[in-house]
Amino acid sequence: MRAMSCPASTDPARSPLLQALNPEQLAAVTLPAAHALILAGAGSGKTRVLTTRIAWLLSTGQVTAGGIMAVTFTNKAAKEMLTRLQAMLPLNVRGMWIGTFHGLCHRLLRAHWKLAALPQTFQILDTQDQLSAIKRLVKQQGLDEEQFKPKELQWFIAHCKEEGLRPHQIPIHDEDHRRKVEMYQLYEAQCQREGVVDFGELMLRSFELLRDQPALREHYQQRFRHILIDEFQDTNRLQYAWLKQLAGHEEQGRFVPGSNAVLAVGDDDQSIYAFRGARVGNMADFVREFGVRHQIKLEQNYRSHGHILDAANHLIDHNRSRLGKQLRTDQGAGEPLRVYEAPTDFAEAQWIVDEIRHLVKNDGLPRQEVAILYRSNAQSRVLESALFNAGVPYRVYGGLRFFERAEIKHALAYLRLLDNPHDDTSFLRVANFPPRGIGARTLEQLQDRARSRGCSLHDAVEHLGGAAATKLRAFVAKIDVMREATAGATLRQIIDIMLQHSGLLAHYRDDRDGADRVENLEELVNAAESFVMQEGFGRDAVALPLDETASTLAVAGQSPVSQGLDPTAALLDLPLSDAVAAETGETVSPLVAFLTHAALESGDNQAQAGQDAVQLMTVHAAKGLEFDAVFIAGLEEGLFPHENSLSNMDGLEEERRLMYVAITRARKRLYLTHAQTRMLHGQTRYHLRSRFFDELPEHCLKWLTPPSAGWGAGERGSPWGAAPSRVGMQPAWGRSGLAETGFTVPASARQTASPAQAAAPHGIRAGMQVFHPKFGEGKVLTVEGQGDDARAQVSFMRHGSKWLALSVAKLTPI
DNA sequence: TCAATCACGTTTTTT
DNA sequence: ACGTGATTGA
Numbered sequence: 001m002r003a004m005s006c007p008a009s010t011d012p013a014r015s016p017l018l019q020a021l022n023p024e025q026l027a028a029v030t031l032p033a034a035h036a037l038i039l040a041g042a043g044s045g046k047t048r049v050l051t052t053r054i055a056w057l058l059s060t061g062q063v064t065a066g067g068i069m070a071v072t073f074t075n076k077a078a079k080e081m082l083t084r085l086q087a088m089l090p091l092n093v094r095g096m097w098i099g100t101f102h103g104l105c106h107r108l109l110r111a112h113w114k115l116a117a118l119p120q121t122f123q124i125l126d127t128q129d130q131l132s133a134i135k136r137l138v139k140q141q142g143l144d145e146e147q148f149k150p151k152e153l154q155w156f157i158a159h160c161k162e163e164g165l166r167p168h169q170i171p172i173h174d175e176d177h178r179r180k181v182e183m184y185q186l187y188e189a190q191c192q193r194e195g196v197v198d199f200g201e202l203m204l205r206s207f208e209l210l211r212d213q214p215a216l217r218e219h220y221q222q223r224f225r226h227i228l229i230d231e232f233q234d235t236n237r238l239q240y241a242w243l244k245q246l247a248g249h250e251e252q253g254r255f256v257p258g259s260n261a262v263l264a265v266g267d268d269d270q271s272i273y274a275f276r277g278a279r280v281g282n283m284a285d286f287v288r289e290f291g292v293r294h295q296i297k298l299e300q301n302y303r304s305h306g307h308i309l310d311a312a313n314h315l316i317d318h319n320r321s322r323l324g325k326q327l328r329t330d331q332g333a334g335e336p337l338r339v340y341e342a343p344t345d346f347a348e349a350q351w352i353v354d355e356i357r358h359l360v361k362n363d364g365l366p367r368q369e370v371a372i373l374y375r376s377n378a379q380s381r382v383l384e385s386a387l388f389n390a391g392v393p394y395r396v397y398g399g400l401r402f403f404e405r406a407e408i409k410h411a412l413a414y415l416r417l418l419d420n421p422h423d424d425t426s427f428l429r430v431a432n433f434p435p436r437g438i439g440a441r442t443l444e445q446l447q448d449r450a451r452s453r454g455c456s457l458h459d460a461v462e463h464l465g466g467a468a469a470t471k472l473r474a475f476v477a478k479i480d481v482m483r484e485a486t487a488g489a490t491l492r493q494i495i496d497i498m499l500q501h502s503g504l505l506a507h508y509r510d511d512r513d514g515a516d517r518v519e520n521l522e523e524l525v526n527a528a529e530s531f532v533m534q535e536g537f538g539r540d541a542v543a544l545p546l547d548e549t550a551s552t553l554a555v556a557g558q559s560p561v562s563q564g565l566d567p568t569a570a571l572l573d574l575p576l577s578d579a580v581a582a583e584t585g586e587t588v589s590p591l592v593a594f595l596t597h598a599a600l601e602s603g604d605n606q607a608q609a610g611q612d613a614v615q616l617m618t619v620h621a622a623k624g625l626e627f628d629a630v631f632i633a634g635l636e637e638g639l640f641p642h643e644n645s646l647s648n649m650d651g652l653e654e655e656r657r658l659m660y661v662a663i664t665r666a667r668k669r670l671y672l673t674h675a676q677t678r679m680l681h682g683q684t685r686y687h688l689r690s691r692f693f694d695e696l697p698e699h700c701l702k703w704l705t706p707p708s709a710g711w712g713a714g715e716r717g718s719p720w721g722a723a724p725s726r727v728g729m730q731p732a733w734g735r736s737g738l739a740e741t742g743f744t745v746p747a748s749a750r751q752t753a754s755p756a757q758a759a760a761p762h763g764i765r766a767g768m769q770v771f772h773p774k775f776g777e778g779k780v781l782t783v784e785g786q787g788d789d790a791r792a793q794v795s796f797m798r799h800g801s802k803w804l805a806l807s808v809a810k811l812t813p814i
Numbered sequence: 815t816c817a818a819t820c821a822c823g824t825t826t827t828t829t
Numbered sequence: 830a831c832g833t834g835a836t837t838g839a
Contacts (some may be wrong), residue, residue, distance in 0.1 A: 073829080074828065101828095124829090127828090127829085203829090273827075273828085275826060275827085375825070377825085378824070378825090381831090435816090437815080439815065599829085601829085602828090618827090620826050621826090642825050643825090645825080645826095658826080679830075681830070682830040683830090
């Protein structure tokens with residue numbers, strides 16, 4: 001370790017930390033302390049660069065641990081960074097500000113709860129809680145749930161916050177819009193009254209805190225000399241604005257970057273979250289507004305074989321809006337991409353499973369090194385059943401997470417009421433659970449009373465008369481008893497007491513199908529135990545992180561006071577006493593901390609159901625992961641690219657980036673599969689092969705089935721459909737079995753060798769050019785349903801894509 | 815208050 | 830097709 005703490009002036013290559021880096025990576029790691037942008041391609045060692053950069057900054061004494069902030073999007077990424085850092089440096093990373101956007105915002109708000117106008121024990125509303133809070137509000141306002149769909153309202157509020165807008169800042173368009181904004185305002189008031197904040201509020205409130213408190217802002221600007229941001233292409237407007245508060249200030253309406261250094265790492269080609277507010281444009285804005293002079297591209301890929309990379313490069317080249325980047329590898333070309341067309345989704349799944357068994361049996365591939373990726377969750381069902389029937393162990397990502405399970409949410413609601421009896425969301429969740437004779441009617445009365453008095457449900461109870469009130473009082477008393485019984489207890493004891501007193505445990509024990517839920521509740525106790533262990537509550541670990549940091553570096557032979565900026569001193573100088581309190585973690589009780597943890601980290605996606613299992617997930621979920629062998633299933637027009645994204649260019653380009661992400665997950669072997677027909681929403685649908693096939697270089701592909709007509713076919717006016725086949729019928733070539741056999745088909749022949757596009761009686765088939773009296777010329781994308789129910793999705797030249805009932809619409813093939 | 819029935823929606827998702 | 834969430838009847 002001593003060797004690493006060489007001063008910045010010595011040859012950096014001598015440090016063992018830096019030796020294994022390629023020139024671009026080295027340049028990125030050893031950048032001067034200035035704003036910089038790293039364009040990091042898939043598999044280019046991005047995380048490694050980030051962590052090594054931090055380690056390098058620390059070990060060369062350019063900054064102390066307290067002077068670094070590193071931001072990620074997911075807890076997983078944050079954890080990974082911490083783990084890798086710890087492996088590189090003898091450092092207590094606890095005092096470092098490494099975490100997710102929301103985690104760090106939360107930390108700020110806990111530290112400065114008074115300035116942020118929050119109650120000290122404020123709790124976090126997850127998406128579920130938020131929705132139920134909104135439903136409650138809509139009902140309370142006596143509004144029609146049909147007209148004001150809570151889901152829509154939730155979306156509206158979340159998006160306003162992502163844009164950094166408070167209700168009064170929103171320009172009103174029309175009456176409907178005005179009412180939405182009004183609801184937003186009422187929702188805010190409700191949250192404030194109940195002492196809860198949603199995810200968006202964590203971001204927005206801490207942004208405003210920094211914006212409106214100059215002393216605080218300057219303190220943190222002085223403190224965080226180096227700010228590093230991962231997955232920058234996924235940041236939304238508010239996150240970027242938040243960053244600017246930490247790294248500069250406004251002057252006459254213009255942003256002036258500060259003296260600290262922001263390192264943004266991202267990949268515009270992997271921007272797949274525009275639908276939730278991500279702005280790739282933040283990358284360009286960052287370069288402009290921060291006057292970035294250092295830009296580095298990491299294009300050396302350490303993951304995939306040549307053909308896979310070629311395919312990815314070629315595909316993404318079809319996107320127009322790109323910063324421009326080309327991955328390269330030192331590994332050989334490797335195997336070609338295998339393409340398989342199945343008659344049905346069922347057959348596709350069957351074939352994939354067979355192929356996986358061969359991979360495992362013949363090639364000795366560990367099952368967890370095989371992934372099946374798909375565009376939408378609905379596709380997992382048929383794959384799961386095929387795997388299940390074949391007895392192949394598998395694991396599906398993306399189900400309910402631990403802290404989202406109903407029984408856990410109930411338990412957490414009780415725990416929250418212990419700290420904050422005015423949390424109405426929690427109150428309503430468990431007032432009658434387990435059932436104790438408090439009906440919906442009673443709760444409605446209580447809500448009315450609370451509203452008219454402007455108080456919480458808890459406080460409204462004593463002002464309620466009648467028989468029902470007795471039961472409510474008993475409930476409130478129960479909570480009060482629990483609160484007394486748990487005073488001064490450890491987290492474990494609190495949970496044990498709560499589980500007993502609330503009757504939750506007994507309720508699920510009595511339930512015939514409650515075994516799993518009982519198990520989960522017991523797991524909750526374990527989760528709390530390990531949380532306490534990790535956080536080291538009530539012990540030295542949290543006490544003085546900055547001092548520990550200082551001594552660590554002193555041992556490494558460096559003065560923590562470099563550039564005259566001692567963060568410890570800066571902190572103590574602060575007139576903000578609660579900042580110190582927060583830094584030492586003194587003010588947060590273990591229970592509050594645990595509840596926060598539950599909200600911010602909703603837990604693992606699924607218990608490790610067998611390590612040796614094939615991995616199933618959406619392409620989105622696969623981002624950042626890699627596997628030896630990858631299957632991308634359901635590569636069909638309308639599915640992938642998804643039909644909802646076809647109406648505009650941006651949508652299609654995002655789908656293409658998604659495909660790019662999918663391809664670059666594979667190390668050695670990649671399969672691309674599609675089906676002619678598929679069950680979707682209970683109906684049979686006929687799909688064309690995805691246009692993405694036509695965007696891959698021919699020399700990378702190995703067609704295991706004769707290539708049929710694809711997206712490009714109709715466009716080029718080639719003849720159609722030789723022999724129509726029926727749904728479920730085996731194609732002429734049968735199951736060509738092993739991937740070892742293959743067809744080599746020249747690109748020119750691809751469109752004409754068109755087998756078996758299933759035909760419906762009306763004669764309209766996917767891929768046809770058609771004419772509509774009103775919309776004019778168009779191309780059929782999808783046909784679904786039979787008889788009078790048959791519908792087609794047609795992409796018209798002038799009117800975009802539309803769904804038309806074939807029994808009504810006058811479509812003529814041309 | 816609870817179970818049975820029915821309408822509804824159904825791209826992607828983290829915090 | 831299928832699971833969820835709200836409504837209705839016992």
